[in-house]
Amino acid sequence: MRKPSRSVLPHAIRNPACRHPANEGGKALSSVNHIFASWAFLVNESLLWFSLVAAMFSSPQVIKWLRGHLQWFDRAVGALLIGLAVKVAAS
Structure with a gap:
C-alpha cells in the first residue's frame, strides 16, 4: 500500500513534468504564470501612470x-x- 503524500497539492501540480490530464504536461501551469505576469504588469503600469498624472496635475x-x-x-x-x-x- 502506498503512503499518503504530505503535500496538500495534487501530484499534477507538484510535478510539472507529470502527464496528468489536469496538468496537460505542464502547459496549464505556464499559462497561469503568464496570466499572473500579465495582470501584475498591467497593475504596475496603471499604478505608475496614474501616479505620474497625479503628480503632474498637483x-x-x-x-x-x-x-x-x-x-x-x-x-x-x-x-x-x-x-x-x-x-x-x-x-
Missing part, C-alpha cells in the same frame, strides 16, 4: 496654468456635449 505651475485656461476648456467640452446631444436627437 504641481503649482500646472494648477496656475489650468486656472487661467479652464474657461476655454469648459467651453470646448460644452460645445462637444451640445454637438453630441444634437446628433443623438437627430438619430
Whole structure:
C-alpha cells in the first residue's frame, strides 16, 4: 500500500513534468504564470501612470496654468456635449 503524500497539492501540480490530464504536461501551469505576469504588469503600469498624472496635475505651475485656461476648456467640452446631444436627437 502506498503512503499518503504530505503535500496538500495534487501530484499534477507538484510535478510539472507529470502527464496528468489536469496538468496537460505542464502547459496549464505556464499559462497561469503568464496570466499572473500579465495582470501584475498591467497593475504596475496603471499604478505608475496614474501616479505620474497625479503628480503632474498637483504641481503649482500646472494648477496656475489650468486656472487661467479652464474657461476655454469648459467651453470646448460644452460645445462637444451640445454637438453630441444634437446628433443623438437627430438619430
